[in-house]
Amino acid sequence: MTRPQLSTADTPLDAWRVVDEPWYRPVDREVDWFEAAYEARLPIMLKGPTGCGKTRLVEHMAWRLKRPLVTVACHEDMNAGDLVGRYLLDGNGTYWQDGPLTNAVRHGAICYLDEVVEARQDTTVVIHPLTDSRRILPVDKRGELITAHPDFTLVISYNPHYHHASKNLKPSTRQRFVALELSWPDARTEAEIVAHEGGVSNEVASKLVAIAAGIRVLDDPALPEGASTRMLIYAATLIARGMDAHAACRIGIVQPLTDDADVCAALTALASGVFP
């Protein structure tokens, strides 16, 4: 058994750098606000429905601020060791492996905890000392106290519209962040995004946005959340590749949204009316 190849000390997180500019169309002044929060090294919370561009914004900002981006997709089996690091075994005994958060703290990256509410609440407590004025990360297993690199900042995201009550953020966690609320863009902006990302004309994109607008006004238990911009981009991508618009809407928007037959039929009718 051998130890994994560790990065060299002078270029520790080069693999996490965002090389090409991720396209991002601001909906409001979120880019300025993110930049201001980063300049002050304040931890940032992004709130918004699924598929509204939270992850894309973080990628864009990492590129813009020229910082490496360490992304952790949180899940309910994630524990503190998955973030901070742990001792591993090899043929010669044990060795310490830094986790993604520790790496970001040591080397000054943006650490992005995606869908942080999916992680158990006891796990997310490890970020507390990093997100107040102390900016430290205690690694109790090693007896080490790491002071955060001056460029380090923590970004978390979650979807306030659809999550389990037992997976809410503790107030003591929430109140350590500045929060940027992202929402679905207005129709014109969203059409522009869908046209750019999906490779379709503005007219087709506007029709897809009209379908999404119709879906988003529904308040039905079978539809916990409306159609996301990402779904529209998927449908647009299929249309751009030659798929019939009705079929693209069905497999790209309607079917992923719900299993309820009545709702599916209603949304299919909505899409069928929008496209000739």
Next chain:
Amino acid sequence: MSGKVAARALSTPDDLPRVTVATTGFPLDRFERTLALYLRSAWQLRVPLQARARHGHEDEDWLPDCPIVTTSAIMLPGETQATEAQRARRFYLACAAHAAAHLSYSTARFEPAKLRPLQLTLVGALEDARVERLAIARYPGLQRWWLPFHRTGPESAGTAVALIARLARGLLDPGYVDRDGWVTKGRTLFDEAFRSSGGTDPAISRHLGVLLGNDLGQMRIQFNAKTYVPPAAYRDDNSLLWDVAPTPVAPEAGNEAPERNLAPQEKQDPGNNGSADETSPPRRPAETAEATSASSAASAEEVPTRVLAIDRYAEWDYVIRRYRPAWSSVESLGPATAPQERPAPDDHAGSARRIRALFDAARVHAVCGRTREFEGDQLDLDACIAGRVDARRGRPDSIKGFIAPRWQPRGVPLAVLLDLSASNAFDGRIGTVLDVGRQLGRALRTSDLPYAIYGFHSDGRHRVRFHVFKDFDDIWSGSAEAYLASIRPGLSTRFGAALRHAGARAHREAARLGQRKANLLIVSDCVPFDIDVFDPRYLREDMRRAITELVAQGLACGCLALDAQALGDARALFGRRRVVPLTAIDDLAAALAAVLAAIG
């Protein structure tokens, strides 16, 4: 030519889409939710849909009732004789979209005075065309929905009905070719007028309708308004367009009120036609003899109960901002003798599986031991040493050198509280309440979730009757189901006391299991009321206080609200996301999913 014969000339089975209303087929109920969702999403319309029941037409020549659109409801044929569900859905969607077009764009009401029947009909047909063009501009796919219903072509007879149908088709379908002079004139005039006004001026329908009606009159073509049916089955009777005085509820002798003034649910079956009851105002369910007897708590059919325990609870008085100690008495009731089991069909097996899966998914994970793993956070030194010893002895190196906590899903105790008060006697709500209890009882029977099913109603503060259908340590049985089925709605709704009592029981169960949380699911119209309280705010404030107390104890409260009108009040009490409307038992699984997502 009789109306039926005239219509038959237009709608032979080959030239109309195979959607006509008849005795068998797909009922509106099957598509009602889809149509309501479509109207809401595409047109932002929340208009009730009602089925037009058939009556008095048992002969073979019977023709469909055309839809009726009013500002307060859309009435559609009760059923279709489509050969496939897909065709029936298309028909109803075409009807709904046409009705939505009227409700969105037919903004003016025309004065019918001085217009002849032919002109009235033509004004309606032109207004149909105008609103459909506007609707198609918004949703181009609608043309594909409507066109198949317009099949009358140039080969048809030159009757007024056929000419109007051809004009309607020509106005909807730009590619339709018809060389008839009157049809061509109608299309040309309409196209010009529509273009010049952008289609937004309803006056063009009236102006051109009068003009084209005069032309037909001069052509000496006969028209019988009494036998006229719209040229396409999805189109309504256009009664929405006319500014007419409401028809009296009780018609004078020999002046029978038009059918549209009868709400479909109040229509009588053919055998009762003409009876005095037909025109009497609808009676609320509680006013019927059955419901009156049902409103008594001690119905003859009800299972005799015995008082298991009496508990007293404080009540919050918002006026003095103090609790009134030991103010209300809650009688816990159980059946005096084991009720006779009445097997009921298990008609919701699929729903039960989904409900069980929902509660399984909502279980929380708790540490229940430790296990050895290849990876983990905590080293197991003994295992590491043993592994090194094995390695030096030449044995394969496969040690589990870490200890990891073992997580196991654990269900949070659930108490279901059914509102059995008299207010739920209306609109068959009590049926929904009891069905929720029955379905949950059955669905969770094989689950490891600790659950209880209670019901309550009150008769003043000294007598809050709290039925224990199934307690946490009971199993759901046939006798529990029979006890639940015997309940008749009655008495009042003293919510605060019932909530505190149910909460205390759920809290005790959670403590017994070593848990700190429990869930309380309320099925109610959420309107607190009791006979000894005259300030409506008093019980509401006490209920709010009781919910706050329960939340502080770790009980999450969710509500399935039966009354859509009182949804706002319920949300103000429980929280916006913790109240989910439930109008039909078929929606139970979806509603539970929403409530569980909110309360955990």
